[in-house]
Amino acid sequence: MSRTRSWWGWGCVEDAVGAAEREALIARVAATMPGAVAAAHEPPDVATLDLPPVRLVPPASLARLCSTEPADRAAHSRGKAFRDVVRNLSGDLRDVPDLVVRPVDEQDVVDVLDWCSRVEVAVVPYGGGSSVVGGVEPRLDRDYAGVVSLDLGRLDRVLEVDRTSRAARIEAGVLGPRLEDQLRPYGLTLRFFPQSFEFSSLGGWLATRAGGHFATLHTHIDDLAESLRVVAPAGIAQSRRLPGSGAGPSPDRLFLGSEGILGVITEAWLRLQDRPRWRRRASAHFADYPAAVEATRAVAQSGLYPADCRLLDPVEAFVSAGVATGGGVLMVGFESADHPVDAWLDRAVTLCREHGGTVSERPRAVGADDGTAPDRATAAWRSSFLRMPYQRDALAQHGMIVETFETACTWDRLPALHAAVSEAATAAMREICGGGVVTCRFTHVYPDGPAPYFGIYAPGRWGSQVRQWDELKAAVSDAVAASGGTITHHHAVGRDHRRWYDAQRPDLFAAALAAAKQQLDPAGVLNPGVLLPARPGRV
C-alpha cells in the first residue's frame, strides 16, 4: 500500500508505465510516426546527482522543519513539465533549493517568512509540486542568500465542516485524495478533479486558479473558494466567509492566481457539493469538425450545464479514444445529487443530432449510479486521460517530445485559432523534429467560448529535447497569443509562460500587482520571477 513518489517524473514509482503498456504505447506511436521512438534512457540514481552545496543554516527554532537530504532537494527543484522531466532524466539539476522546509502549523509559516525576509532568502511555496510551468523551480532573476522550498504537505487536514452550508475549512497543503477521504464521511465532495488530482494540493489549486475536469459551471477553484487565509511577510489576511459580496474588489480574487508571490495560502473555506447520485452520458460522432464545434457551442449556450462536454478532434479521438471519425467526438454527461438528469441529457442529445451528430447512448439508469457505465469512447478516453502523464514520461525516456498547450478563446475566434495553432505546431515540429502529430480537445466550454487543449507528439533527439521543446513551445505559444487566446487557461503562468503573460495582461495591472506585492512582501522574497520580474535587491 505504501507508494513512493518519483523524484524525476510524474506521480508514484509503482504506477509508472510497465513493460506491456510501454510496448503497446510504442507500437501506437510507431504506427503514426515510424522511427520516432528511440531506446529508453533510465533516470540517474538520485544519490549520484551533483547538487550545488547548501548555502543556508536555518535558525535553531526552525531546524526541526528543515531537510537538506539530496533526494528532497532534487525532488523540490522543479515541477513536472516535460521540460522538467527531461532535465531530470539527464541529471541536469542546477537551481536547487538549499532547504526543504515543512511547516506543521501556521506559526511555522509565519516564522519561516520572517526569517527569510530578514536574511533575504527566496521562498518558493510548494504544494504537490505538479507545476508544468516552472512555478516551483527556483530559477531566480536576482541574487538571494539562498532558497527555501516551503513544502506545505503537512498542513493536510479538514479542520471544520459546515454541513448546512456545504462548506469546509481546509488546510492548504492537502492533496486531492486525502481531502476527499476526509469529506466522504459527511457525504460531501469538493468535486474538483484536475488531471493532477492525486499529486496537487488545495493551496496549489487556489494559487494557480486551477480548473477541475468538469466542463461547465463550478469547475474552477476560483468559484469554489468561499474565503482564504493567507500568510504574507507583512501579516495575515483572512477574508470573511460569504456566499457573495459586493464590498469592494474581491480580496480573494487578488490571491487567487497569485502563484505564491503575495503570500502563502494556509487554509481556506471551500464550497462543497453533495456526492452525485444520478448520471447520464452520451457521445456524438461527427462527420466534419465545424459541425462538431457548432454542436458543442449549442450545448455550451443551452443553459443545460453538463458536467462533461468534451469535444475531441478527429486526431485526438483516434489517438486517445481509438475512434475513427471525420469530425471528432463530443462526449456529454450530466450528473446530480438531487434529481435524475434525463431531461437534461435528452435535450443535449437533440442538440447534437440537430447539428449532424450520430449519438450512441447508454440505456437509462433505473436509479442511481448503476447502469450508467460510460460508452466505449468515453471509457477509453478516460483511462487514457489518467495515464497520460505517465505515458508522457515513458515517451520522454524514449527521446520523444510530448507537450500540451491549453488556452481559451471566444467562439468567433476559434476557427482561426484552431487553424493557426495546428499549423504553427505542425510547421514547428516539421522544422525542429522532422514531423509530428497535433491533437485538440476542449477541456472546458463556456457560453462565450471553449478552452481548447492541444497536444503535440514529435520525435526528439536525446540530448536536444530541451532546446527542441523550447523552440516548439515558443512557436506554438506565439500562435496562441496572436490568435487572441490566453497563454494559460488552467496551467498557470509560472516562469515558462512569463513572456506571453507579460504581453497579455494590461501593463497598468502589472504595475498595480507589483505595488500590492511591495506592500505584502516588502523584501521581495516570495517566489521571485513568477508573474512579475523580481525587484532589485534592497542593498
Place this chain on the structure above:
Amino acid sequence: MSRTRSWWGWGCVEDAVGAAEREALIARVAATMPGAVAAAHEPPDVATLDLPPVRLVPPASLARLCSTEPADRAAHSRGKAFRDVVRNLSGDLRDVPDLVVRPVDEQDVVDVLDWCSRVEVAVVPYGGGSSVVGGVEPRLDRDYAGVVSLDLGRLDRVLEVDRTSRAARIEAGVLGPRLEDQLRPYGLTLRFFPQSFEFSSLGGWLATRAGGHFATLHTHIDDLAESLRVVAPAGIAQSRRLPGSGAGPSPDRLFLGSEGILGVITEAWLRLQDRPRWRRRASAHFADYPAAVEATRAVAQSGLYPADCRLLDPVEAFVSAGVATGGGVLMVGFESADHPVDAWLDRAVTLCREHGGTVSERPRAVGADDGTAPDRATAAWRSSFLRMPYQRDALAQHGMIVETFETACTWDRLPALHAAVSEAATAAMREICGGGVVTCRFTHVYPDGPAPYFGIYAPGRWGSQVRQWDELKAAVSDAVAASGGTITHHHAVGRDHRRWYDAQRPDLFAAALAAAKQQLDPAGVLNPGVLLPARPGRV
C-alpha cells in the same frame, strides 16, 4: 414620451406617486403604524437652492463638455439613498460638484483626468446616479481645488456585437433600457435587471459589482464581464476578451467593485444571452419560517438554478404581496431560451412540498411565453418591487423613514443573523422612532447561503430624519456585521458603508488596494474617500 429626471428623488417626475397611489399607500402604512404618516413636504424649487459658488474654470479645450447649471450641479451632488432624498427635500445641499463634465468619447475622459490630476481636482465618476451608499457624493476627506462630476451618460452605444460568442462591446455610460434596445435586434439580452435598471449604467454596475434580479447563477455583473477597458490617470488598461483564463490574478476583478477609485471604466465586452422563450413559475406558502428557509436552501443546493428564488418572510409577504402566511412565500421561476423548463420546475415544486410548502402552480405553458403569467402573489410582488423607490420617496415626504439593509451570509449563520438584525432594527426603531416594521426577503440564493434584504418602515420626525436614519443605519449595520454578514451584497460601499467595510476587508488587502491606487491614480483625485481614506494631498 419625453420624461424628466427628478433632481431630488428617484427616477422620472412623471412616474412619481400620484394621488390615488399615495392615498392607498398611506392607508396601508396607517393600518400597521397608526399616526406614522405626517403631512407631505414638497421639494424646493431647484432654482432657489443656495449652492456653493463654482471654484473651477475648465481649460478651453474641455469647456464644451462642462456644465455649471444649478440644476445639473444639484442633481449630481448625491445619489438616491433615503438620506439623499431627505436632504434634497429639505434643500440641504452642501457638497456639490463645481462642474458636471460630460465626455463624448474616451479621449475626453483621458483629457479630464489629465487636467484634474494636474490641478488636483477631485473626480467623481457618475453613471446613472442611483447610488444609495454615497458613492457619487463629493463628501471628501481632504481638500481639493474643486470637484468634477464626470457624467458618462453620452457614452451610451453598443459598439460591436459578436453573435456567435454572444457578447458585445458596450460603452459604459449606457443606461439599462437603451442598452436592451440596442441588443434586441440581435435577439440578445444582457439579462441584467437590477431594481435601478432604468436609471443605472453599465459602468456603474461594473464599478459596484451590482446584482441583477435573477436569483442564481449568472446574475452578478462580475460574471457577465468578458473584458474591461479602464482609463486611469496613469494610462489605459484593456484586458483581453476571454471566456476563462488562469493567467495570474484576474485583472478585471481588480476593477470590478473599485467604485471609481482606480480608473473610469469606459467600455466593456459583456456576455449576453438569447432572449428567453420558455418560462414557468410557482409559489409555495409555508406555515413556519424555518421550514420555508429549509425549502429555499434545498432549491438553492439542488443544482436546478432557478431564475427566480425569492423567499418573502411573513411580514414582507403581507406588506408587499398582500398574502397572509405563517411562514412566508417562496417564489420560484425558471426560464430558458433553449428548452421547456417543466422538469426543472417540477423538481423545485417537489422540494417545496417535501419541506411543507403549499404550492399554487399555473397551468403549463403550451409553447413559449403565453400562458405563463405569474400567480397572484408573484404579480403583486413584482409590481410592488418596481414602485418601491417611488413609494419610498413619497413616504419620505410624509416624514417616514424607509430604508433597506442587504447582506449575504452562509446558511448556518442565517437564523442568528435574521434574528439579530430583526431585533436590532425593531429595538432601534422603537428607541429612535417609537416603533416600526421590519421585513425580510432573499434577493439571491447561493448553494452556501442566501442574500437577505431587510426593509424597515418607521415614523420619523420631519427635520430629524437624517439623524434618525444615521442612528438606525448604524444600529442595524452593526448587527449585520456582528452576525458575520457582508455590509453589502450588491449596493456597494461608497461612503456610507465605509465604517463596516473597513472592519470587514482584510487590512492587508486594503494596503494592497491603496498601493494599486497610488500606481493608477498618483495624484489621488479619483472618487476620494470611497473604499479607502483619501491620501494626504501632495502639498
